[in-house]
Amino acid sequence: MNKPVETRAATLSGAQAVVEMLRAHGVEMVFGLCGDTSLPLYDALRGSSLRHILTRDERHAAYMADGYARVTGRVGVCEGPSGGGATYILPGLAEANESSIPVLAINTDISVSSRGRYTLTELDQRSLMAPVTKWNAVLDRAADIPRVFRQAFDAMTSGRPGAAHIALPFDVQNAPVDAADIWADPSLGMYPSRRVAPDPEMIELAARLLRSARKPLFICGGGVVISRAEAELTELAEKLAAPVATTISGKGSIDERCAHSVGVVGSNGGTPETRAVVDDADVIVFVGCRAGSVTTERWRHPAPDQARIIHIDIDPAVPGRNYKVDVPLVADAKLALGALSEALGHLHRDGDLSVVDDRKRAKFERFEALARSNDTPIRPERVVAELSRALDADAMLVADPGTPCPYFSAYHVVRGTGRRYFSNRAHGALGYALAGAVGAHFGRANVKTVAVMGDGSFGMCAGELETLVRLKLPITAVVISNATYGWIKAGQRAGYGQRYFSVDFSATDHAAVARAYGLTSWRVTEPKELAPALKAALAAGEPTLVDIVCQPLHEAKAPVSEWVA
Numbered sequence: 126m127n128k129p130v131e132t133r134a135a136t137l138s139g140a141q142a143v144v145e146m147l148r149a150h151g152v153e154m155v156f157g158l159c160g161d162t163s164l165p166l167y168d169a170l171r172g173s174s175l176r177h178i179l180t181r182d183e184r185h186a187a188y189m190a191d192g193y194a195r196v197t198g199r200v201g202v203c204e205g206p207s208g209g210g211a212t213y214i215l216p217g218l219a220e221a222n223e224s225s226i227p228v229l230a231i232n233t234d235i236s237v238s239s240r241g242r243y244t245l246t247e248l249d250q251r252s253l254m255a256p257v258t259k260w261n262a263v264l265d266r267a268a269d270i271p272r273v274f275r276q277a278f279d280a281m282t283s284g285r286p287g288a289a290h291i292a293l294p295f296d297v298q299n300a301p302v303d304a305a306d307i308w309a310d311p312s313l314g315m316y317p318s319r320r321v322a323p324d325p326e327m328i329e330l331a332a333r334l335l336r337s338a339r340k341p342l343f344i345c346g347g348g349v350v351i352s353r354a355e356a357e358l359t360e361l362a363e364k365l366a367a368p369v370a371t372t373i374s375g376k377g378s379i380d381e382r383c384a385h386s387v388g389v390v391g392s393n394g395g396t397p398e399t400r401a402v403v404d405d406a407d408v409i410v411f412v413g414c415r416a417g418s419v420t421t422e423r424w425r426h427p428a429p430d431q432a433r434i435i436h437i438d439i440d441p442a443v444p445g446r447n448y449k450v451d452v453p454l455v456a457d458a459k460l461a462l463g464a465l466s467e468a469l470g471h472l473h474r475d476g477d478l479s480v481v482d483d484r485k486r487a488k489f490e491r492f493e494a495l496a497r498s499n500d501t502p503i504r505p506e507r508v509v510a511e512l513s514r515a516l517d518a519d520a521m522l523v524a525d526p527g528t529p530c531p532y533f534s535a536y537h538v539v540r541g542t543g544r545r546y547f548s549n550r551a552h553g554a555l556g557y558a559l560a561g562a563v564g565a566h567f568g569r570a571n572v573k574t575v576a577v578m579g580d581g582s583f584g585m586c587a588g589e590l591e592t593l594v595r596l597k598l599p600i601t602a603v604v605i606s607n608a609t610y611g612w613i614k615a616g617q618r619a620g621y622g623q624r625y626f627s628v629d630f631s632a633t634d635h636a637a638v639a640r641a642y643g644l645t646s647w648r649v650t651e652p653k654e655l656a657p658a659l660k661a662a663l664a665a666g667e668p669t670l671v672d673i674v675c676q677p678l679h680e681a682k683a684p685v686s687e688w689v690a
């Protein structure tokens with residue numbers, strides 16, 4: 126009598142196996158959008174404990190998984206159907222992968238048995254996803270599901286974290302999988318999952334160099350926050366009395382209120398004052414930072430032979446790529462900084478941080494003078510100042526490119542350490558912040574999450590306002606409205622003799638659009654209306670949007686070095 130039941134228990138459908146492999150890796154939530162080829166997967170998800178967040182665009186499903194991963198330290202998972210579902214999910218994978226964020230995307234696919242027959246939505250997902258992922262696979266047989274998912278989680282969370290993609294054909298979802306194969310190492314659902322220790326000889330060399338430094342400086346990238354190395358960094362900076370600068374993604378490496386913190390350096394969010402600190406250093410320690418074009422202002426700050434360089438990175442390809450490196454330290458940032466601190470023992474170097482203090486004061490005096498302005502259209506400085514003031518220290522701010530990224534990177538002081546601010550800095554695609562904020566909210570539901578976007582970005586993400594309303598997410602969206610692709614217009618002003626071309630669009634009442642979706646919203650044109658509107662929007666406990674008519678970037682004093690004469 127019981128025999129058929131036992132047989133069923135020994136096998137799962139491919140779709141059920143996928144769900145169980147996600148659960149075995151500790152996944153609790155999947156962001157995605159339905160499709161014909163996903164019907165078996167949806168049936169399996171329906172009967173499972175996984176929470177599914179329906180999105181209005183696969184791009185945003187991937188951005189949500191990315192935001193979730195950034196704030197939780199766990200793998201973010203998204204899914205979509207074949208064909209358009211794959212091409213639409215791709216941008217989120219590209220961003221996550223280059224930003225070293227583990228995002229797993231599953232696109233369902235046409236049946237293996239239908240390949241090569243002009244089947245609707247047929248696409249070579251393996252070739253499509255290879256350049257934008259760390260690891261990807263197309264499943265041909267259900268029996269491979271457990272192994273392929275174990276490999277994907279291992280690849281995403283060990284070494285340099287990154288994105289993975291799995292194509293899951295329709296017939297593979299329906300074929301049987303042996304239940305005994307469903308097992309996983311749940312530690313691979315978190316990152317970094319396999320910390321790599323530094324070479325002790327290299328630690329000795331680095332310690333010697335730091336002991337002899339007159340003006341050491343740390344430049345920290347996203348790797349410090351990813352590795353959760355903030356405490357080790359602060360301890361080391363204190364021993365060396367060294368300033369600590371960060372990239373945009375490195376914001377959160379150090380409490381920006383402390384005496385060591387320089388703030389953000391580089392061409393986007395850096396200022397002449399922060400650049401001066403870089404130019405002054407004789408030993409620079411890059412930590413979890415690729416020393417790319419933005420951070421180094423195209424490898425000019427620091428100048429190529431200015432300083433001795435210690436470069437800590439988990440990726441062996443990074444140290445030495447852009448600067449002649451004296452000590453390459455290929456290791457996890459937390460372990461490397463901890464080992465360096467230990468090697469320096471009870472050192473308490475005499476150092477003068479008053480120069481850093483002077484420079485910060487000069488930067489913020491200039492900023493605050495503009496932030497007090499009652500000019501209309503409202504100055505971006507005023508928006509940053511009012512929003513920063515209105516937010517709790519633990520609030521999560523997600524910034525899109527355009528006005529938000531440089532301004533908030535430069536002037537929004539992160540109070541505390543860890544991920545409290547992020548922006549999509551690998552590709553800087555417009556329209557990331559709203560979905561990034563949704564993912565961040567699900568990852569850290571107990572704090573207030575705010576997305577700041579330009580009106581160009583609004584045009585690329587507005588559909589997800591429905592998701593905010595449907596799920597009653599207490600997220601506040603702030604739109605910097607200037608009726609232009611301002612960043613590009615500013616480039617035309619600075620480098621092309623103000624020959625403006627095809628950058629302006631018409632003004633939209635974004636508050637009215639938001640109201641139509643069901644959000645409570647404000648449109649602010651006067652500086653004095655700003656603080657009350659933000660306060661009410663942040664306190665509402667429901668989805669809100671504040672549309673702020675702002676001075677366009679090409680007329681503003683943006684912290685973007687290329688535009689400064």
Ligand SMILES: Cc1ncc(C[n+]2csc(CCOP(=O)(O)OP(=O)(O)O)c2C)c(N)n1
Pocket residue numbers: 526527528529552553554555578579580581582583605607609610611612613678
């Ligand atoms: C998907 C995408 N297309 C084009 C760009 C190039 N780009 C960078 S900034 C920018 C303008 C941003 O305009 P908006 O969002 O209105 O913000 P503003 O600069 O006006 O503050 C553009 C088009 C991009 N980053 N992403």
